[in-house]
Amino acid sequence: MVSKWVECLLLCVCLSASTSSAPEAFEVVTKALTDYLTSGARPPNLDHALEQYPLPNVLVTGEIKDDSQKCRLCTLLTDVLIMNRRLGMNDVQLASEASYLCRTMKMATDRVCDGTIKNNLDIFTYMIDNNEDMTGSRICRIVLREKECDSGSENYEWTIDVPPGKTVERTKTNSSTTFNILHVSDIHYDPLYTPGKTNTCHENVCCQDDQADGELAAGTACGYWSDYYNADIPFYTMQETLRQTTTHNFDYVYYTGDFVAHRVWSTSVENNTRDIIAVTDQFKKYYNVPVYPVLGNHEPHPVNLWSSDGVDGTISTQWVFDLVAEQWGEWLSEDAKKTILKGGYYTVSPRKGFRVIALNSNLCYITNWWLINDSKDPHGQLAWLGEQLLEAEKNEESVHILMHVPSGNSDCLHTWGREYRRLVTRFSNTITGQFSGHTHRDQFWVYYDEEEPSKAVNVLWNGASVTPYSYANPSYKLYQINTETFDVFDLEEWTFNLTLANMYPSREVDWYKLYSFKDAFEVDTLQPNDVDGLISKMLKNRSLIYKYYLYKFRNSDVAVASGCDESCQKSLLCDMVTTAYDDTEHCEKIKKLYDENK
Ligand SMILES: *[C@@H]1O[C@H](CO)[C@@H](O)[C@H](O)[C@H]1NC(C)=O
Ligand SMILES: *[C@@H]1O[C@H](CO)[C@@H](O)[C@H](O)[C@H]1NC(C)=O
Ligand SMILES: *[C@@H]1O[C@H](CO)[C@@H](O)[C@H](O)[C@H]1NC(C)=O
Ligand SMILES: *[C@@H]1O[C@H](CO)[C@@H](O)[C@H](O)[C@H]1NC(C)=O
Ligand SMILES: *[C@@H]1O[C@H](CO)[C@@H](O)[C@H](O)[C@H]1NC(C)=O
Ligand SMILES: [Zn+2]
Ligand SMILES: [Zn+2]
Numbered sequence: 001m002v003s004k005w006v007e008c009l010l011l012c013v014c015l016s017a018s019t020s021s022a023p024e025a026f027e028v029v030t031k032a033l034t035d036y037l038t039s040g041a042r043p044p045n046l047d048h049a050l051e052q053y054p055l056p057n058v059l060v061t062g063e064i065k066d067d068s069q070k071c072r073l074c075t076l077l078t079d080v081l082i083m084n085r086r087l088g089m090n091d092v093q094l095a096s097e098a099s100y101l102c103r104t105m106k107m108a109t110d111r112v113c114d115g116t117i118k119n120n121l122d123i124f125t126y127m128i129d130n131n132e133d134m135t136g137s138r139i140c141r142i143v144l145r146e147k148e149c150d151s152g153s154e155n156y157e158w159t160i161d162v163p164p165g166k167t168v169e170r171t172k173t174n175s176s177t178t179f180n181i182l183h184v185s186d187i188h189y190d191p192l193y194t195p196g197k198t199n200t201c202h203e204n205v206c207c208q209d210d211q212a213d214g215e216l217a218a219g220t221a222c223g224y225w226s227d228y229y230n231a232d233i234p235f236y237t238m239q240e241t242l243r244q245t246t247t248h249n250f251d252y253v254y255y256t257g258d259f260v261a262h263r264v265w266s267t268s269v270e271n272n273t274r275d276i277i278a279v280t281d282q283f284k285k286y287y288n289v290p291v292y293p294v295l296g297n298h299e300p301h302p303v304n305l306w307s308s309d310g311v312d313g314t315i316s317t318q319w320v321f322d323l324v325a326e327q328w329g330e331w332l333s334e335d336a337k338k339t340i341l342k343g344g345y346y347t348v349s350p351r352k353g354f355r356v357i358a359l360n361s362n363l364c365y366i367t368n369w370w371l372i373n374d375s376k377d378p379h380g381q382l383a384w385l386g387e388q389l390l391e392a393e394k395n396e397e398s399v400h401i402l403m404h405v406p407s408g409n410s411d412c413l414h415t416w417g418r419e420y421r422r423l424v425t426r427f428s429n430t431i432t433g434q435f436s437g438h439t440h441r442d443q444f445w446v447y448y449d450e451e452e453p454s455k456a457v458n459v460l461w462n463g464a465s466v467t468p469y470s471y472a473n474p475s476y477k478l479y480q481i482n483t484e485t486f487d488v489f490d491l492e493e494w495t496f497n498l499t500l501a502n503m504y505p506s507r508e509v510d511w512y513k514l515y516s517f518k519d520a521f522e523v524d525t526l527q528p529n530d531v532d533g534l535i536s537k538m539l540k541n542r543s544l545i546y547k548y549y550l551y552k553f554r555n556s557d558v559a560v561a562s563g564c565d566e567s568c569q570k571s572l573l574c575d576m577v578t579t580a581y582d583d584t585e586h587c588e589k590i591k592k593l594y595d596e597n598k
Helices: 023-039 046-052 070-086 091-104 110-130 136-143 235-245 269-286 318-327 334-343 378-394 414-426 498-503 517-521 528-540 542-552 557-562 566-576 585-596
Strands: 178-184 252-255 291-293 346-351 354-358 398-402 431-436 444-448 456-462 475-482 488-495 512-516
Touching (some): 023 046, 046 091, 070 091, 070 110, 091 110, 178 235, 235 269, 269 291, 269 318, 291 354, 318 334, 334 378, 354 378, 378 398, 378 414, 414 456, 444 528, 444 566, 456 488, 456 528, 488 517, 517 542, 528 566, 542 566, 566 585
Parallel strands (some): 178 252, 252 291, 354 398, 398 431, 431 456
Antiparallel strands (some): 178 475, 444 456
């Protein structure tokens, strides 16, 4: 989550109609912007109009209230910039105009406005300069996920060819021998983390060395290990976590992405490279088994952007692929390196009958500007995935899929999520586990058959996060995997109480096992039908939902204090069954059942 709108870009005007603004203010601001577009010059009342309709910190909080007008405003603001470019503004002038709009509407602090604009300007102008028909609504349609934004013929719709054939029968086994896999996710190593700074900073990440000091008494001072509010982790918290994980036995490590901190307004190729290497080096130091990492949306500079095939020069993000192909090389085959260089994805077979497929699902991220240029299966990844799964099916292999952004996430382009899910359904018996990150939550999703919607066919497990960002205790997962089928036999979640650890920084961190899935939820197996059965059980037993809620945040004090009311419970259930954004069928059904079970 978190990163949702937090990482919004200069034009991603995630508009929240501030309740203080009267409807007239909206009319005034849209009229002024329309005048600007018509005349080609700032109308005299522009300052005043923009000030009357502030979008306070929208780039940071990302809070969008349901505002049917947001598309209109986003489109107008974007069109103003496109027009100015077409009228001949150079990069410096355009940056200055964008900064004026961002600052006057208070979309973020001045330095966050300017840093975000600086990072994204080259790509924005590239899009405008190379596409005569680029429009504000085409951009807003994708970043706001609004069908109401009319983008002409461009509706970001496409399909991939799913290999023909039917899901094969699973190999059955009576064996209950297992081995372990460690799942670590979302470290977000922050070199600038500084205890004692304020945790209420109104920027994308707090506890930075160049931010104000916090007040211990008021509870606004960032803790030693990290902080519940918008905070990532210092080097020693990463080390402490990796050290703790090595107290278990495991054969492989899955790392589901996000090496780099949330200081999104001031990323750079040099600093991201440095931080990705720093984390990878720690993996090499602590683990003597293979690590299978995937890329997160925070790895590129600027954040979230993955350039289309054939783009080169300074706006290309090829350097990320080059970097990790080399850095992760010791765990990967030469073939795996080749596909990493192509699109950041790869496959390896760690042992006979077992295949790991690591995706770069960040390509589906809606604030990945490049989708506006070309959204169809970027870097041919899904087509490739289909081929790999078909090959695995033929060879009777069991597959684990790793990815950063889960397919049902609201940050993921619905078309990508839907097409991915078609592959999961087709190969549901070959895929014996899916593993993701990004949301920073301990959670799972159940995938259902498309032709037989009541039939659960697969489960995706999220790795939660090492960073507490936001409101959670740091954690990691340990899976027991069946040695013959490679099914997930059981899982454990480990964590520590951040409040307590920060109270006594010199004491040893008191890690504990939060729960084991089978025990905690009283299920026989972690197979799709049993996990689906658990959801049915939750509908009849609210305390089970509450348990899931607490685990989701790893018992963090913030989560305990805020609790989970009925609407929170419903949205938890809805999330569990939403595996492609926009497909609300299962969600609506489950909400109805929830209400009936009151
Ligand atoms: C599994 O166990 C059942 C009952 O104990 C037995 O009938 C069956 O043959 C066994 N299957 C395999 C593959 O060993
Ligand atoms: C890169 O990191 C250094 C040291 O952490 C910092 O001083 C510098 O401002 C960063 N560069 C950018 C572009 O933010
Ligand atoms: C994407 O950008 C390239 C220029 O780099 C352009 O040739 C191509 O037409 C664009 N694609 C779309 C779908 O607009
Ligand atoms: C975490 O530790 C603090 C300080 O000891 C305590 O007040 C709090 O109740 C603990 N939280 C939980 C969920 O146990
Ligand atoms: C409901 O779930 C709770 C928490 O797991 C459990 O303790 C309780 O026995 C369940 N109640 C029923 C009626 O099954
Ligand atoms: Zn993350
Ligand atoms: Zn992420």
